[in-house]
Amino acid sequence: SQTIHQWPATLVQPVGSPLSLECTVEGTSNPNLYWYRQAAGRGLQLLFYSVGIGQISSEVPQNLSASRPQDRQFILSSKKLLLSDSGFYLCAWMGEGTSGSSSYNEQFFGPGTRLTVL
Amino acid sequence: AQKVTQAQTEISVVEKEDVTLDCVYETRDTTYYLFWYKQPPSGELVFLIRRNSFDEQNEISGRYSWNFQKSTSSFNFTITASQVVDSAVYFCALSVPNDYKLSFGAGTTVTVRA
Numbered sequence: 001s002q003t004i005h006q007w008p009a010t011l012v013q014p015v016g017s018p019l020s021l022e023c024t025v026e027g028t029s030n031p032n033l034y035w036y037r038q039a040a041g042r043g044l045q046l047l048f049y050s051v052g053i054g055q056i057s058s059e060v061p062q063n064l065s066a067s068r069p070q071d072r073q074f075i076l077s078s079k080k081l082l083l084s085d086s087g088f089y090l091c092a093w094m095g096e097g098t099s100g101s102s103s104y105n106e107q108f109f110g111p112g113t114r115l116t117v118l
Numbered sequence: 119a120q121k122v123t124q125a126q127t128e129i130s131v132v133e134k135e136d137v138t139l140d141c142v143y144e145t146r147d148t149t150y151y152l153f154w155y156k157q158p159p160s161g162e163l164v165f166l167i168r169r170n171s172f173d174e175q176n177e178i179s180g181r182y183s184w185n186f187q188k189s190t191s192s193f194n195f196t197i198t199a200s201q202v203v204d205s206a207v208y209f210c211a212l213s214v215p216n217d218y219k220l221s222f223g224a225g226t227t228v229t230v231r232a
Contacts (some may be wrong), residue, residue, distance in 0.1 A: 032218050043224040044209065051218060087163055094218065105151065105213050107220050109163040 002027035006091050006110040013117055019078040021053075021113050023091030026072065032094040033093040035057065035066055039087045050074060086117045120145045120212050124223035131200055132231050139195040139226045141210030147171075152186065152193045153211040153220070163209070169193060198232045 003026045013019060025031050035047040046059045048066035056066050063082060067075045074091060092108040121144040131137045143152065154166040167177065169186050177184045181198045197204050210223040 034219075044222045046219060049218055057218075090161075090163065091164075105215075105220075106153070106165065106168055106215075107211075108165065109155075112161040114161065 002093070002095070003109040004091060004093055004108060004109065006113050008113060009111065010114045011116070013081050013115065015117055016080050017081055018080050019085070019115070021046040021076040021089055021091075021115075023076075023110055024072055025074075025093045028072070028093065028095065029103075030071060032069065033112040034092040034094070035074065035076050036092065037087045038090065044090070047076070081117045084115050086115055089113045089115060103115070120147075120150075120214060120217075120221040121213050122210050122221050122223035124208075124210055124226050126226045127224070128227045128229070130229045130231065133201060134197075134199050135230075137197050137200050137204075137228060137230075139210075139228070141193045141195065141223060143191050143193065143210070143212045143221075145212060147214040150212055150214045153213070154184065154193075154195050155209045155211065157207040157209065157225070159206070166195075166196050182194060197228070200228075202230050202232050204228060205230045 001014055003041055005024050007022055032051050034049045036044045038044050047064060048056055048058055050056050050068045064078050066077055090112045092107045094105050094107050123142045125140055129137055150171045152169045155163045156166055157163050167184055174186050174188060182198045185194045205228060207225045207227050209225045213218045213220045
């Protein structure tokens with residue numbers, strides 16, 4: 001079965017410090033991978049997604065970046081954190097399946113990283 | 119482009135009451151998939167259900183039931199006899215074939231009071 005890991009679980013960082021959040025998926029190959037951010041009491045904002053190694057699509061221009069150095073590894077980074085980067089960061093992978101004659105896409109989420117920038 | 123609207127921001131009920139969460143979607147695709155996710159206080163999103171556009175049968179899973187109506191573009195979710203453990207944020211989402219992204223609604227926070 002597939003599992004998705006994220007670390008760290010919680011992080012407190014000062015403004016201006018760098019960031020590196022890691023996500024890994026087990027039990028599947030060549031998954032589509034996603035980074036979401038959820039500000040306190042808000043909905044999910046898609047930040048980046050990747051359909052393969054080295055392929056990154058950015059949804060929202062900001063001071064964050066993403067990389068996919070290996071098939072099942074997705075990293076979210078920043079050179080200098082802002083206060084507004086505080087939030088809950090979720091990694092997800094998309095699985096494909098079939099239902100009858102139709103295919104579908106479904107996203108599975110990791111446990112998340114709670115980032116507080118002070 | 120796809121859009122999902124969850125008009126209810128917060129719902130508060132007393133234990134054992136029923137609660138219905140509304141979800142209205144927009145898409146030009148004739149084939150699409152609808153989802154509900156639960157986000158408990160721990161934060162992790164838990165998949166609850168997927169429904170294909172060509173299957174309008176309603177579904178029941180324990181105390182959870184879903185009402186899919188293409189005529190009104192709605193995919194509503196009902197929790198029967200709510201319990202405190204049902205307290206969470208619930209998200210409705212939509213995807214279409216060959217699109218790598220899910221379109222999420224803003225979420226509805228459900229608080230069940232003992």
